Amino acid sequence: MNKTIIALFLCISTTVSAQTIQLFELTRSMRCAPIEALISHLMVEYGEKVVWVGKDRNNGTYVSLYKNETTGTWTMIQYDNRTGCVLSAGELGTPI
Numbered sequence: 001m002n003k004t005i006i007a008l009f010l011c012i013s014t015t016v017s018a019q020t021i022q023l024f025e026l027t028r029s030m031r032c033a034p035i036e037a038l039i040s041h042l043m044v045e046y047g048e049k050v051v052w053v054g055k056d057r058n059n060g061t062y063v064s065l066y067k068n069e070t071t072g073t074w075t076m077i078q079y080d081n082r083t084g085c086v087l088s089a090g091e092l093g094t095p096i
Contacts, residue, residue, distance in 0.1 A: 035084040038077060042066045046073050063087070 033041070042048045048066035055062055056078070067074040075089040 030085040030087070032083055032085040035079045035082060038079070038084040038086075039066075042075055042077075046075070047071065048073060048075055067093070 047068040050064050051067045052065040053062055061078050061080045063078045065076050072092040074093050076087045077084045078087055
């Protein structure tokens with residue numbers, strides 16, 4: 001009986017983990033600017049410095065997180081070699 005329960009559990013857990021999700025596209029307006037001007041704005045106006053950079057595997061753009069350690073403000077941007085767009089911004093994030 002124990003073997004049957006274990007086999008049933010493994011079968012159920014494998015089925016659940018094998019499910020696929022349906023992705024969809026989300027369209028929203030974003031604030032964009034030439035990347036040099038955007039980075040300068042974040043540094044001068046908000047005192048934010050880059051704390052993380054990653055490369056998007058789908059389109060080759062970069063995503064960066066800028067943060068002001070004193071005030072707690074942060075901004076996440078996505079950019080290529082010409083244009084940067086603000087994905088999100090806020091205050092008082094918590095490292096995990």
